[in-house]
Amino acid sequence: AQSVSQHNHHVILSEAASLELGCNYSYGGTVNLFWYVQYPGQHLQLLLKYFSGDPLVKGIKGFEAEFIKSKFSFNLRKPSVQWSDTAEYFCAVNGGRSNFGNEKLTFGTGTRLTIIP
Amino acid sequence: SQTIHQWPATLVQPVGSPLSLECTVEGTSNPNLYWYRQAAGRGLQLLFYSVGIGQISSEVPQNLSASRPQDRQFILSSKKLLLSDSGFYLCAWGQGWDTEAFFGQGTRLTVV
Numbered sequence: 001a002q003s004v005s006q007h008n009h010h011v012i013l014s015e016a017a018s019l020e021l022g023c024n025y026s027y028g029g030t031v032n033l034f035w036y037v038q039y040p041g042q043h044l045q046l047l048l049k050y051f052s053g054d055p056l057v058k059g060i061k062g063f064e065a066e067f068i069k070s071k072f073s074f075n076l077r078k079p080s081v082q083w084s085d086t087a088e089y090f091c092a093v094n095g096g097r098s099n100f101g102n103e104k105l106t107f108g109t110g111t112r113l114t115i116i117p
Numbered sequence: 118s119q120t121i122h123q124w125p126a127t128l129v130q131p132v133g134s135p136l137s138l139e140c141t142v143e144g145t146s147n148p149n150l151y152w153y154r155q156a157a158g159r160g161l162q163l164l165f166y167s168v169g170i171g172q173i174s175s176e177v178p179q180n181l182s183a184s185r186p187q188d189r190q191f192i193l194s195s196k197k198l199l200l201s202d203s204g205f206y207l208c209a210w211g212q213g214w215d216t217e218a219f220f221g222q223g224t225r226l227t228v229v
Contacts, residue, residue: 068191
């Protein structure tokens with residue numbers, strides 16, 4: 001069964017610090033990978049996604065993530081965080097087998113990011 | 118453009134009462150539909166997903182069920198709520214396995 005692990009539960013950084021949030025997945029086949037963000041009081045929205053091609057993907061608001069297949073990882077990075085990046089971040093993987101195909105979308109437990117001004 | 122509607126936004130129900138949460142999608146056809154429960158420290162737990170009318174895949178055996186009576190309608194139900202059913206429920210849709218999912222605003226369910 002597919003699964004996603006986010007080992008950082010709560011990260012606290014000062015503004016302008018660099019960010020890296022870990023994401024590891026478990027699945028033996030081809031996967032699509034996502035990072036979602038949930039700002040306080042708002043609904044989940046897509047930050048970036050990887051389907052194929054260049055393993056370094058860039059998303060909105062200066063975020064990027066690198067897919068390392070050999071490590072089953074898809075870590076999220078940002079060189080310089082801002083106070084407005086305070087939010088909860090979720091890694092997700094699409095893959096797996098069911099009677100219908102591989103539409104199952106599984107999320108990690110999330111990482112709460114707090115940026116101190 | 119596509120939109121997703123989920124209601125109600127908040128709900129307080131007594132233990133043992135039934136539940137029906139509805140989710141509808143507009144502006145697309147044959148979407149994949151998902152029900153998640155979000156709990157602090159546990160992320161988003163996939164409860165059910167559906168790739169077509171009447172096709173439901175259950176991920177977590179529990180007190181809940183899901184149905185898809187129409188192409189763009191997804192319903193989360195329970196015959197008798199438990200205290201442990203309290204939580205934040207999110208509906209989402211996606212178009213095929215190679216696109217992202219789009220989320221509704223969620224329903225905060227409190228079972229008392």
